[in-house]
Amino acid sequence: MRPTVHDIAAAAGVSLATVDRVLNQRPGVRHVTREKVETAIRDLGYVRDVAAANLAKGRVYPLTFILPASDNSFMHGLNAEIRAAIARSATERTDIRIVEVPAFDPQALVRELETVAAEKPSGVALVATDAPDVRAAVDRLVKDGIPVVTLVSDLTGSLRHHYAGVDNIAAGRTAARLLGRFLGGAKGEIAILAGSMLVRDHRERLEGFAAVMAQEFPALHLLSVLEGRDDPEVAHMLIADALGKNDGIIGIYSLGAGNRGLIRALKEKAVDRALTVIAHELTAHTRAALLDGTIDAILNQDAGHEVRSAIRVLKAKADGLAVIDAQERIRLDIFLKDNLP
Amino acid sequence: MRPTVHDIAAAAGVSLATVDRVLNQRPGVRHVTREKVETAIRDLGYVRDVAAANLAKGRVYPLTFILPASDNSFMHGLNAEIRAAIARSATERTDIRIVEVPAFDPQALVRELETVAAEKPSGVALVATDAPDVRAAVDRLVKDGIPVVTLVSDLTGSLRHHYAGVDNIAAGRTAARLLGRFLGGAKGEIAILAGSMLVRDHRERLEGFAAVMAQEFPALHLLSVLEGRDDPEVAHMLIADALGKNDGIIGIYSLGAGNRGLIRALKEKAVDRALTVIAHELTAHTRAALLDGTIDAILNQDAGHEVRSAIRVLKAKADGLAVIDAQERIRLDIFLKDNLP
DNA sequence: CCAAATTTGATGTACGTAAATCAAAAAATG
DNA sequence: CATTTTTTGATTTACGTACATCAAATTTGG
Incomplete structure (x- = not known):
């Protein structure tokens, strides 16, 4: 029997x-x-x-x-998954709140972090925008004793307790x-479609992609990055244009969002061309494109x-408990048309 | 506040x-x-x-x-992961026992199932050998009210509550x-190394593999399956022999275990040949082979x-609770040398 | 050495549920 | 209608921990 x-x-x-005073670091x-x-x-x-402690405390x-x-x-x-977690709040003793901040705006994120910190939550998860001010704000939360995990995009060099997301360099x-x-051994050009080089995850994917390409596939030449701002319309325009004026393109790597536009461009401009295409994030659109052969592989992170994972880690950190590392490693899913979930 | x-x-x-009588299905x-x-x-x-109920019951x-x-x-x-779970028993209120039975022996498995059933555990997980008697034995456990999950290899058509393993047809x-x-478009022969056609997971992998090969890659001809009994020595012998007398082989699919033998054979017999090799299960040996280029891709299930997952599901079933399906889906991991964990 | 401050002990209640006991009420039986 | 049987209520203890209160013991300061 375990000791009490x-x-x-x-x-x-x-x-x-x-004993109680010691365990709960009370004075005296x-x-x-x-x-x-x-x-x-x-x-x-x-x-x-x-379990018993939480019961006694009525902890949430x-x-x-x-x-x-x-x-x-x-x-x-991602939002839907958090709402699903909110639906499980009763049994998991969580009280989860979602707040949205303007994208790619470090100052707004910093302000929100300050506001959130004032409420002294048991933990904070954020999709980090990579900026020194954000890093400093996160570090302040951590120093105040609030567990912090980054989600999807990391904030290396900060004191965040954990990163719940894939290794984007490895993905690239x-x-x-x-x-x-x-x-195969074909020779040709590769087009790259990104969202924005301002976000760390896209930068890292590109970095990994370029490194392996240069080292192992010298016959393939990378064209300069097209920034689609994760917007289907922009992506469509960029890809249609590139395919139109360069018929040396034999492959495309789409490392951001907005794949709807990419897929439309491919169906219009590349029906008669043998293009190999790799994209990120499994959505209804990319899934259909994978099945009909427009896309050859999809790399995905499971939101x-x-x-x-973020919730488990935050709860564990709040209680000062250990986590099972292997369980919290977010894998890079590779989907071909045969292993779709 | 949630109702009590x-x-x-x-x-x-x-x-x-x-209320208590109703909740705990007591008579009267x-x-x-x-x-x-x-x-x-x-x-x-x-x-x-x-949590409160388990506390009151002193449940394990x-x-x-x-x-x-x-x-x-x-x-x-797999064994090591179960032992790791045993180490967490105290906090997870589990009392886990491992029993081993001779491999590929349905009768031994049936006997063990009977023995285990007599002990009335809260749940049973088994690596199923696919045989009618085993199916019947599993069904008896289920009818006795004991939650059963199959692990790694499924037993379709049985009443098992859940399967904790990958979709092996999709894997193939x-x-x-x-x-x-x-x-690429090369023409040649493909060698297939399996453990045994008596286990369902190997049969299913082969089935999926053969189907796609026939439909999409007619230039590749499958040789008849080599059964290595998941034994490195046997595997070595079979592969060395096949490579020795057939130099039309340009690819190998190893769908079972015992890859140590395969790798050794490759290093001895195929140094000068451009073979493309796909194997299952990430181990120290296959990992090294992937990194040094002996193997081109590894398909893996995370033990x-x-x-x-099996433990979570068994506990949930024992309590009559729902599980988060997406969380319990075991994915097929695809590892190239770039995304190794 | 005495008073004040600090430290420790003893005890009780609470959390939400399980399980047991005994009494009371209601229903079924003849 | 009386008796037996079944059903229901009331109450208590327990699980392991948290937290509060008050008293007692010990240490510290002057």
């Missing part, structure tokens, strides 16, 4: 009240006594029964998710190898996993 | 004791009264606080995992497309995820 507070009290030769315990108790805790391998975990107000399928999906590298291998 | 048993009692106009409640209580439960949307979940005694890395990994199809695309 009573066992600790007995082992340390103190009363239950004193002499240093030596505190040490006796802590020794007993270690010796017996005591771990607090979180107020969590805040800060998302960019972007109108694309991926963000909608993987895209490059798939494209290179699918093209549901990211949200559930 | 007290609220139910008040709403139904009965006492706490009666008239039909009409039971209905009143059940109506109140539905109306208020009551859900039992599992005795779970039994039945595994084949196979000496290969995948099974060792994916392998075929990857291999076909990687080989840790499977074990954790």
Whole structure:
């Protein structure tokens, strides 16, 4: 049987009240006594029964998710997953709030972080915009004792406790190898469609992609990046234009959102061309395009996993508990037409 | 605030004791009264606080995992993940036992199932051998009210509550497309190494593989399946032999375990040949082979995820609770050398 | 050494549920 | 209608922890 507070009290030769004071870091315990108790805790391998503790405390975990107000399928999906988690609040003892801030606007994000911090939630998850001010604001939250996880896009160099998202450099590298291998030894040009080089995840994907391409597939030449602003119309225009004036293009890597436009352009301009196409994010549009052969592979991050992982990690950090690392690693999903969920 | 048993009692106009009798299906409640209580439960949307209930009951979940005694890395990994779960028993209220049975031996598995059933555990997870007797034995457990999940290899047509493993037909199809695309339009022969055609997961992988190959890559000809019994020595012998006497082989699909032997054969016999190789299961050996280029892609199922999922599902079923389907879907991981964890 | 401050102990209540006991009420039976 | 049987209510204890209160013991300061 696992030890309880009573066992600790007995082992340390103190009363239950004193054990309680130590466990919940309440004042009024002499240093030596505190040490006796802590020794007993270690010796017996005591771990607090979180379920019982939460019951006694009537604890709920107020969590805040800060998302960019972007109108694309991926963000909608992320939002939906958070709402699904909200629906489970009762059984998971969470009280989740979603706040939206203008996209790509570090100052707005910083202001929101300050507001959220004032409410002292049990944890904060945010889709980080990569800027020094944001990093500083996150660090302030962490120093105030508020667990923080970044979601989808990381904030390296900050003190955030955890990143719930894929390794975007690895994603770019993987895209490059798939494209290179699918093209056999062919020689030609590769078009790259991104959302914006201002967001870290897109920059990292490109970085990984370019690295593997340069090193392993020298016969393939990368054209300069087309920035589609994650907007289907812009993407359509850019891709249609590129295909129109360059018939050396044999492959396309779409590393951002707005794939609806890309797909439309392909159907209009490339029916008779053998193009190999790799895109990111599984949506209704990309799924259909994968099935009909317009797209050859889709790289995806599972928003549901990211949200559930973020919640698990925030709760664990709030309780000072360990997490199962392997469980919280967000994988890069690779979908061909055969393994769609 | 979510409703408690007290609220139910008040709403139904009965006492706490009666609510308790209904909730825990104890006898001594008239039909009409039971209905009143059940109506109140539905109306208020009551859900039992599992944490509090488990605390009161001092509940632990005795779970039994039945595994084949196979000496290969995948099974060792699976075993390790179960032991990791055992280490978390205290906090997860589980009491997990592992029993091993001879591999590919339906009768031994049936006998073990009977023995396990007699112990009335809260749940049973098994790597199923696909045989009518096994199916019948599993169905008996289910009818006795014991939750059962199949692990890694399914038992379709049985009453098992859940399958914690990948879709093996999809895995085979994916392998075929990857291999076909990687080989460009080349013409040649494909060797297939399986463990045994007696296990469903291997049969299904082969089925999916052969289907896509036939339909989409007619230039590639499949050789007849080599059964390596998931044994590295046997696998080595078979592959070395095949490569020795057939130099039309340009690709290999290894859909079972025992890849250590395959890799050794490749390094001995195929240094000068351009073979494209796809294998299953990420282990220390296959990982190294992927990195050094001996293997081109690895399809993997995450044993840790499977074990954790099986445990979550068994606990939920034991409590009659719902599971988050998306969370329990085991994905097929595709690893290239760039996205290794 | 005494008073004040600090530390510790003892005890009780609470969280939401399970389970048991005994009494009371209601229903079924003859 | 009386008796038996079934159903229901009321109450208590327990699970492991949190938290509050008050008293008692110990330490500290002057």
